[in-house]
Structure formats: C-alpha cells, structure tokens
Amino acid sequence: MSEQKTAPTGSFLVGGIEMPRPFRIRRLGHFGLDMQDVVAAKDFYERLLGFRVSDHLNLGARLKEEDRGKFGHETGYFLRHGTDHHSFVIFPRPVRRQLMPQANPSVTVNQITWQVGSLREVVAGHDWLKHSQVRITRSGRDNPGSNWHVYPVDPDANVNELYYGIEQIGWDGFSKPADMHRRHYMNVPELPHCSEYHEVQEGLKAGVDPRTGIAQSERLPEIHDVGGVLLGRPFKVTKIGPVRIFVQDVEQALQFYRDILGLSLTEEVVWNGHRCLFLRANTEHHSLALYPLALRSQLGLRPETNFFSFGLQMGDYQQLRNARGFLQAEGVRFLDLPAELFPGIDYNTFALDPEGNLIQLYYYMEQIGWDGKPRPAHMRPKIDPKNWPDHVPAYSDSLLGEVYLGPLN
Numbered sequence: 365m366s367e368q369k370t371a372p373t374g375s376f377l378v379g380g381i382e383m384p385r386p387f388r389i390r391r392l393g394h395f396g397l398d399m400q401d402v403v404a405a406k407d408f409y410e411r412l413l414g415f416r417v418s419d420h421l422n423l424g425a426r427l428k429e430e431d432r433g434k435f436g437h438e439t440g441y442f443l444r445h446g447t448d449h450h451s452f453v454i455f456p457r458p459v460r461r462q463l464m465p466q467a468n469p470s471v472t473v474n475q476i477t478w479q480v481g482s483l484r485e486v487v488a489g490h491d492w493l494k495h496s497q498v499r500i501t502r503s504g505r506d507n508p509g510s511n512w513h514v515y516p517v518d519p520d521a522n523v524n525e526l527y528y529g530i531e532q533i534g535w536d537g538f539s540k541p542a543d544m545h546r547r548h549y550m551n552v553p554e555l556p557h558c559s560e561y562h563e564v565q566e567g568l569k570a571g572v573d574p575r576t577g578i579a580q581s582e583r584l585p586e587i588h589d590v591g592g593v594l595l596g597r598p599f600k601v602t603k604i605g606p607v608r609i610f611v612q613d614v615e616q617a618l619q620f621y622r623d624i625l626g627l628s629l630t631e632e633v634v635w636n637g638h639r640c641l642f643l644r645a646n647t648e649h650h651s652l653a654l655y656p657l658a659l660r661s662q663l664g665l666r667p668e669t670n671f672f673s674f675g676l677q678m679g680d681y682q683q684l685r686n687a688r689g690f691l692q693a694e695g696v697r698f699l700d701l702p703a704e705l706f707p708g709i710d711y712n713t714f715a716l717d718p719e720g721n722l723i724q725l726y727y728y729m730e731q732i733g734w735d736g737k738p739r740p741a742h743m744r745p746k747i748d749p750k751n752w753p754d755h756v757p758a759y760s761d762s763l764l765g766e767v768y769l770g771p772l773n
C-alpha cells in the first residue's frame with residue numbers, strides 16, 4: 365500500500381521534509397534522442413565519444429506485422445558513460461514515427477529524464493501529476509535499466525521522465541540479463557516493494573547466469589594517458605547535461621519545469637531581445653535551458669527540430685582541449701555559438717553528430733550554494749572563445765559539483 369504523508373500546511377512530506385510536491389528531482393539522470401540513422405549515431409557516440417552500449421531494445425516488435433522491416437534499423441540502444449545502466453539513449457526515428465504518427469514532428473527529443481530519491485516519490489509523484497492534470501504518457505518500470513518511472517509531457521510535447529532505482533553496472537561490465545527481470549510493470553507498483561537485492565537473489569536461485577547480460581566493449585586501442593590511465597580516447601565524459609531546447613512559449617515552459625517538476629530558476633538572460641532561462645536540479649548552474657523558438661533561425665540552426673543541444677562534461681580543461689583535437693582529427697565538425705547564451709560555463713564548443721545534432725563539450729559548470737544565487741556576471745571569468753589558453757586559473761568551484769564515481773574506464 366502507498367503511504368503518502370501530508371504535512372499540516374498542505375505541503376507534502378518527502379522523507380519527513382515539508383516540500384511543495386511529493387518528490388524532489390536530484391539530478392538529470394539520462395537523456396535521449398530519436399535518430400534518423402541510429403547505426404551511424406551509435407558509432408559516433410560509442411566509438412568517438414566513449415559511451416558503452418549496456419542494452420538494446422527491438423522497437424520493430426511493436427510494429428504491425430506488415431510494417432516490419434519497412435523502416436530501416438529497428439533497434440534502440442541504451443548507452444552509458446559511468447555506472448548508471450544508461451545516461452543516453454538513441455532510438456530509430458522512422459520506427460518511432462510509424463508507431464506514433466500523431467506525435468509532433470518537431471520533437472526529436474526522446475526523453476529528458478530526472479532522478480528522484482525513492483520509489484515512494486515516483487508513486488506519489490505519479491498520483492500528484494495526474495491530479496495536477498499533467499499529461500502522462502506511461503508509468504511503471506522498463507526492463508532495460510530496471511528503473512521505476514512516470515513520464516510527464518511538457519507544453520512543447522517533450523517527454524520527461526521521473527525515475528528511481530536505475531540499475532548500476534559493476535566492475536565486470538555486464539548489464540542485468542533479461543531473465544533477471546522476473547516481474548513486469550505497466551503501472552507504478554503497490555508500496556512497499558521488495559528490494560533489488562531480493563529480486564537478484566530470486567533470479568540467481570532460479571539459475572540465471574549473471575554473465576548473460578550485455579557486456580561492455582572498448583572499440584579503440586587504449587593508448588591515451590588520461591589522468592595517468594590509458595584509455596581509448598584522450599578524454600572522459602564524466603557527466604551529462606545540460607539539455608537545451610527551443611520552446612514555443614518560454615513562460616509556459618517555465619511554469620512546467622519550475623512549478624510542476626520543481627526545478628529552480630538560476631538565471632535569465634535576454635540576448636538580442638530573446639528571453640533565455642536556465643534551470644537547475646541541484647547545485648549546478650543549469651541542467652536545462654529554455655530558449656525561444658525565434659532564436660533558432662537567428663543562430664542558423666536546423667529548422668526541423670526544437671532540440672538545441674545536449675551537453676557532455678569532460679573531466680577537466682585539458683580533456684576538453686584533447687577532445688576537440690581528437691574529434692577534429694576524426695573529421696567531426698564543430699560550431700561555436702555566442703558565449704552569452706551559456707552562462708555558468710566558460711570554454712565550450714559544439715560538436716555535430718552525424719545528423720547535425722549539437723553536442724556541447726565543456727568542462728566547468730558554476731555551482732550554486734545555499735542562497736541560490738549565481739555568480740554576478742561581472743565576477744565571472746573573462747574568456748576569449750576564439751583563443752583557448754594552454755591552461756586556465758582555478759575558480760572557487762573548479763572541478764566541483766557532481767562527482768564521477770569509479771575508474772575512468
């Protein structure tokens with residue numbers, strides 16, 4: 365049975381703390397894009413950026429019998445940069461379009477996914493979102509990743525996800541075998557639920573071999589010294605985000621992400637008359653940035669999608685420089701955009717993936733303290749985006765924020 369405690373003030377108790385909603389987002393957990401050519405995209409993100417495939421999903425099985433094989437590659441891929449089962453997912457757009465013909469064609473974001481702190485937060489959040497008349501596409505639990513979730517949709521039809529309990533990949537690099545998923549969920553569960561430990565013990569007792577999951581693989585020779593460890597490329601993605609999107613109505617989008625999901629507005633920037641908003645989930649300056657749609661053409665970006673960019677944080681400044689050089693040598697094209705549009709970040713650049721999606725590479729993210737105030741603009745480091753120095757001075761929050769756990773490989 366689900367037990368949702370309400371505080372006397374009408375607010376919700378989240379672990380005994382009075383909160384305005386029955387969940388609190390802790391971080392951007394993962395992100396996804398629909399790709400026209402998912403095979404080329406997989407090569408780019410796996411071989412060149414160092415993500416590893418932890419699972420795949422055959423979307424073709426959901427097509428009508430007569431449609432199978434008509435829309436190209438039918439498999440979606442779950443990718444990870446650390447121990448989370450996935451931090452980035454790519455799915456075949458032609459198949460997804462066929463499965464959801466009514467979906468907004470400008471939406472190529474597959475999901476913007478936020479971690480909350482408990483299963484109770486997912487379940488109570490689901491009930492609260494429903495009560496708040498937010499559109500929910502589905503809820504329950506997906507086998508690749510093991511996480512429980514609910515999927516609310518923003519005013520521009522971008523699918524968000526709140527989740528608890530994503531599977532962790534251990535030292536042997538195997539994801540959980542499909543046979544280990546012995547329960548199936550098409551809705552949020554009754555609470556309390558048994559632990560993952562209990563589920564795994566059940567699977568082991570039933571004879572499931574833990575080494576029948578998907579194993580990690582490194583496609584490049586490990587010849588690059590990164591912080592004293594030999595890796596396949598001279599950098600390491602240590603964090604994902606921010607996500608940047610173009611929205612029809614900035615105020616309406618703000619109401620969804622601030623008032624419904626509970627993200628905090630860190631800063632607003634008006635650039636050439638366009639109001640741009642930067643929201644955070646935790647101590648990072650922003651994990652999500654909202655830009656008005658009218659800005660897209662001014663920046664010369666593709667009109668086919670309201671997706672702007674996905675950020676990948678490098679372990680340090682040296683790795684950022686190395687990444688740019690390594691990817692350029694591999695023929696990857698880059699784009700530099702006005703620094704004013706990215707407050708809280710200093711040196712950065714945008715790599716274009718095989719279908720023109722912008723991937724923002726950076727190493728520094730300003731951290732926000734207890735008072736919720738960003739660094740005043742005049743106290744921010746002065747950078748020359750055209751001339752990256754050999755090394756940079758330390759700020760009070762250099763190398764701080766969300767910490768990458770485990771070995772770099």
Ligand SMILES: [Fe+2]
Nearest residue numbers: 394475477525
């Ligand atoms: Fe997800």
